[in-house]
Amino acid sequence: MKSDKPPQGHGAVQQKCIEKKYLEYALYKKLQNRTLRVGVLGNLYQENGENFVEADLSSVTQNISEALRSLGFEVTVFDMNKRNTAIDELMEKPVDFMFNVCERVNNNSLLEPHAASLLDILQIPYTGSNPQTLALAIDKIRVKKLLSYHGVPTPSFDYFYSMNDRLEEDLKYPLIVKPANTDNSIGITNDSIVRNRKELKRQLEKVIVEHKRPALVEEYIEGDEVDISIVGNDETMQILPLSRSIFDQMPEGVWHIYPFEAKWGTGAATDYYGPYDKIRVERPAKYPAKLTRFIKEIAADTYHILDCHDYGRVEVRVDQDGNPFVLELNPNPSINKGDSTPNCAAEIGMDYNQFIYHILELAIIRYIKNPPYFHLQVPDPGIRRKENILKWLNFRYPAITTGKMNASPYQII
Helix, strand or coil: CCCCCCCCCHHHHHHHHHHHHHCCCHHHHHHHHCCCEEEEEECCCCCCCCCHHHHHHHHHHHHHHHHHHHCCCEEEEEECCCHHHHHHHHHHCCCCEEEECCCCECCEHHHHHHHHHHHHHCCCCECCCCHHHHHHHHCHHHHHHHHHHCCCCCCCEEEECCCCCCCCCCCCCCEEEEECCCCCCCCCCHHHEECCHHHHHHHHHHHHHHCCCCEEEEECCCEEEEEEEEECCHHHCEECCCEEEECCCCCCCCCCCCCHHHHHCCCCCCCCCHHHHHCEEECCCCCCHHHHHHHHHHHHHHHHHCCCCCEEEEEEEEECCCCEEEEEEEECCCCCCCCHHHHHHHCCCCCHHHHHHHHHHHHHHHHHHCCCCHHHHCCCCCCCCHHHHHHHHHHHCCCCCCCCCCCCCCCCC
16 A cells, blocks of 8 residues: 555645655655655564563554555664664665664663764665754753753753752752753653752752763743644744643642653553643643744744754743743654654644655655755854854844844744
8 A cells, every 4th residue: 555645735735846846856756656665773672561661662663664564665674772783784785765763772862863873874864863963952951051042942950960069049949850861751750840959959869879960950930841843844844733731630749740750650550640640731732823933933943953854842831921941852752653743743634654754755855955964064054053043033033133142032022
């Protein structure tokens, strides 16, 4: 079977324009004719019924492979958990394009960027962001510094590499203490919110001494959490409907965040997600039009500043006064069945198979338009330097005045 029904409405018009524009290219013709040989680079684990993160990593690799096969493509799976075998197979088995969903190398999430580096070395084109962006996004402290430098609204913060570091005096409690380079909410619990110096010290000891990670400390923003899923690059970029998490039914004593337990459960058969099953998800988010537009703008700018490719998810907190703050960017976020980004795509009429096809298509168009390693070759892609992003913001939003170079260029008009 070659394809499910195409997207309807605006998506169908956009799809026809894309097809007409790029059909002359051999790679795109292979995509259209389903003769494209697609690889899926991921992580496969043996099922043990206990490690939910590993089970999800296996599942996303398998579900994407099944979606591509059902679309009519020849698919080869490469398991980076079997590192040496995977590298040998990458050099021996012919693939035209790689769907890169590898999140671990040597069973370590810190090495995720090296999988994309390996594909660059072997000159295999792939979906998703480049090694530079993937490495940057892992370091939450550097991301916060970069967002602050560009004036993107983000919670006030400080960071600790040792217990001897001192907290900035102008930060206001409550604060949230996070491991600065983990994913999947690993190391985040209800105790991560601290209300005083004693609790701060306790949590810093957990992160720095026990987990041996640097700590990011942010002012806690009471309010909603919003996922902004973005697909595409340049003129193909599209912001999907917002997904809003509302915490108004949470029991007393439980902070309004997504700790590890909220995403992956407690493991107890009778109390799988604990109090976090009270989180309400509103999709699409029902915000006023101005606030929705503002959230989308700062999410798009974050996507561009960090040079995200093909798809990504920006996490934002919206306080009780309607002020949005960017928390982080997830390049190559999980796109398993039931995940936030595919669910947001479903809001505009894409089923899972259509969504996977669209990501592959967007990546191929990116390679057609740009030379290999263009993200490293081009010294100034237009928005990477601070002067250019502010010019770009003024061009896009003429009513915004930036003032000082280190001032935030954002305001709701």
